[in-house]
Amino acid sequence: MTDIKNENPEEKILNAANEVFEKKGYDGAKMQEIADKAGINKALLHYYFRSKDKLFEVIFSIAFNKLANEMEFLFGEDMSIEDKIRLFIDKHADFLNKNRHLPMFIINEINRRPDVFLKVISGIYQKNDRLKKILDQFEREKKAGKLKDVDPRQIFINMIAMNVAPFAAKPVIMGILNMNEKEFEQFIKERKAVVTETVINSIVKK
Amino acid sequence: MTDIKNENPEEKILNAANEVFEKKGYDGAKMQEIADKAGINKALLHYYFRSKDKLFEVIFSIAFNKLANEMEFLFGEDMSIEDKIRLFIDKHADFLNKNRHLPMFIINEINRRPDVFLKVISGIYQKNDRLKKILDQFEREKKAGKLKDVDPRQIFINMIAMNVAPFAAKPVIMGILNMNEKEFEQFIKERKAVVTETVINSIVKK
DNA sequence: GTCTATATTGGGATAGAC
DNA sequence: GTCTATCCCAATATAGAC
Numbered sequence: 225m226t227d228i229k230n231e232n233p234e235e236k237i238l239n240a241a242n243e244v245f246e247k248k249g250y251d252g253a254k255m256q257e258i259a260d261k262a263g264i265n266k267a268l269l270h271y272y273f274r275s276k277d278k279l280f281e282v283i284f285s286i287a288f289n290k291l292a293n294e295m296e297f298l299f300g301e302d303m304s305i306e307d308k309i310r311l312f313i314d315k316h317a318d319f320l321n322k323n324r325h326l327p328m329f330i331i332n333e334i335n336r337r338p339d340v341f342l343k344v345i346s347g348i349y350q351k352n353d354r355l356k357k358i359l360d361q362f363e364r365e366k367k368a369g370k371l372k373d374v375d376p377r378q379i380f381i382n383m384i385a386m387n388v389a390p391f392a393a394k395p396v397i398m399g400i401l402n403m404n405e406k407e408f409e410q411f412i413k414e415r416k417a418v419v420t421e422t423v424i425n426s427i428v429k430k
Numbered sequence: 431m432t433d434i435k436n437e438n439p440e441e442k443i444l445n446a447a448n449e450v451f452e453k454k455g456y457d458g459a460k461m462q463e464i465a466d467k468a469g470i471n472k473a474l475l476h477y478y479f480r481s482k483d484k485l486f487e488v489i490f491s492i493a494f495n496k497l498a499n500e501m502e503f504l505f506g507e508d509m510s511i512e513d514k515i516r517l518f519i520d521k522h523a524d525f526l527n528k529n530r531h532l533p534m535f536i537i538n539e540i541n542r543r544p545d546v547f548l549k550v551i552s553g554i555y556q557k558n559d560r561l562k563k564i565l566d567q568f569e570r571e572k573k574a575g576k577l578k579d580v581d582p583r584q585i586f587i588n589m590i591a592m593n594v595a596p597f598a599a600k601p602v603i604m605g606i607l608n609m610n611e612k613e614f615e616q617f618i619k620e621r622k623a624v625v626t627e628t629v630i631n632s633i634v635k636k
Numbered sequence: 637g638t639c640t641a642t643a644t645t646g647g648g649a650t651a652g653a654c
Numbered sequence: 655g656t657c658t659a660t661c662c663c664a665a666t667a668t669a670g671a672c
Contacts, residue, residue, distance in 0.1 A: 233655080233656085248457075248542065249455065249457065249538075249542070251454075251455065251457035251458040252456075252457040252542065254646085254647065254648090255647070255648060255649090256646090256647070256648095264656080264657090265656080265657065265658085266647090266648080266649080267650080267656075267657065267658080267659095268655075268656060268657080269648095270648080270649060270650075271655070271656080272655095274649095275648080275649075276647095276648065276649090328537070328538070328541060330602075331534070331598055331599055331602065332455075332534070332538060334599075334602055335534060335598075335600075335601060336454070336455070336458065338601050341601060341602075341605065342605075345605055355606075355607070355608065374624065375620065377607050377617070378617075378620070378621060378624045380607075381592075381595050381596060381599075381603065382592050382595075382624070382625075382628060385591040385592050385594070385595035385599075386587075386588050386591050386592065388591070389587050389588075389590070389591035390587060392537055392541075393537055393540075393587075393591075394541075395540050395541060395544055395547060396536075396537065396540055396547075397587065399540075399547065400561075401561070401583050401586075402561065411583070411584075414581065414584070415584060418580065418581070418584045418588070421632070422588060422628065422631075422632045425628075425631055426627070426628045426631055426632075439637080439638090460664085460665065460666095461665070461666065461667090462664090462665070462666095470638080471638080471639065471640085472665090472667085473638075473639065473640080473641095473667085473668080473669095474637075474638060474639080476666085476667060476668075477637070477638080478637095480667095481666080481667075482665095482666065482667090
């Protein structure tokens with residue numbers, strides 16, 4: 225985490241809350257633990273953020289946007305679909321590697337608190353013209369004979385799913401596939417190429 | 431759920447607990463709600479299962495084994511890797527479709543309560559000769575020139591990840607890709623073929 | 637075995653001094 | 655703004671009657 229000195233209380237709270245919520249989820253997180261991690265007491269937590277709910281909303285929103293921002297460039301115009309995919313898998317995997325709890329936290333809380341999720345994306349994702357843009361690009365490249373006749377949305381999900389999986393399911397993977405910590409890290413390292421290959425293979429005509 | 435009449439209290443509790451734990455997770459689940467759903471009172475819950483922890487362990491273990499059993503046939507000897515994969519994706523997708531909360535529940539609780547997970551798999555998955563068997567089969571078919579030179583463990587993760595994704599992330603998908611309930615169901619339906627194609631494509635030589 | 641009533645702790649939130 | 659002390663409800667768990 226960032227240096228706990230030189231931070232104002234609000235920053236300290238946000239960092240601590242982020243850590244605790246991400247690791248334990250809304251229900252598992254306790255205000256006391258957040259306060260302890262922030263080096264303050266519970267009363268001050270409430271002074272700054274009024275309630276656990278409010279604090280959670282802020283944290284969730286930040287986390288979600290962090291994740292969403294990572295895909296922002298997908299909606300640009302300057303790259304072929306293939307290049308976008310290659311770059312995305314690379315960047316996204318690095319990002320996840322540095323934020324291993326993030327995807328599970330997001331997915332989980334979206335399932336458990338759809339209302340908070342809807343609040344966060346309302347407004348933001350209404351600009352689904354952005355979505356339309358990249359779907360259009362896909363169709364164009366399809367017609368130009370560069371891509372196979374597949375549903376880009378399915379590809380999108382495949383890509384994310386394969387990237388997220390090893391982090392979301394780390395203990396399961398280590399358990400079932402009998403890996404130790406070191407073998408797991410190696411597995412992660414080799415994975416980028418595998419995923420890239422798999423996705424590209426499934427859409428690019430040769 | 432199964433018919434609540436004609437069940438003894440223990441069965442009623444297990445069904446109710448399963449439902450509540452799966453949907454809300456350990457921390458979100460309340461004994462009161464479980465008791466209500468089972469049509470009994472809290473005291474009886476404790477009479478049968480002593481504590482929330484004990485009850486959870488039982489539920490988790492059942493859920494995990496349910497999921498694990500679905501892959502049991504992978505370790506058989508009577509089918510080619512390609513056929514196994516085709517059959518697995520088909521069966522697995524159907525299973526998930528009928529148990530939509532299950533994978534998230536399992537993954538989540540494994541991350542949050544590794545100790546319970548370890549307790550459940552201890553003994554069971556020590557027979558990793560089963561794992562070795564299928565890895566060996568893969569190597570044989572590789573050498574026979576039927577399969578590409580890829581790491582079977584990576585393929586295994588890809589397969590599961592792509593199958594689980596739409597159920598784990600349903601609200602995200604609907605939100606980001608702007609789907610309604612009906613479009614989502616259609617998306618699921620088309621997905622089997624996409625996933626099969628993608629996985630087979632990534633390992634079978636042509 | 638099944639219930640009602642109660643003990644007990646945990647944890648979110650507020651009052652009020654400084 | 656920041657603290658200590660306290661309130662208060664929710665939730666796990668137990669006692670004890672039937």
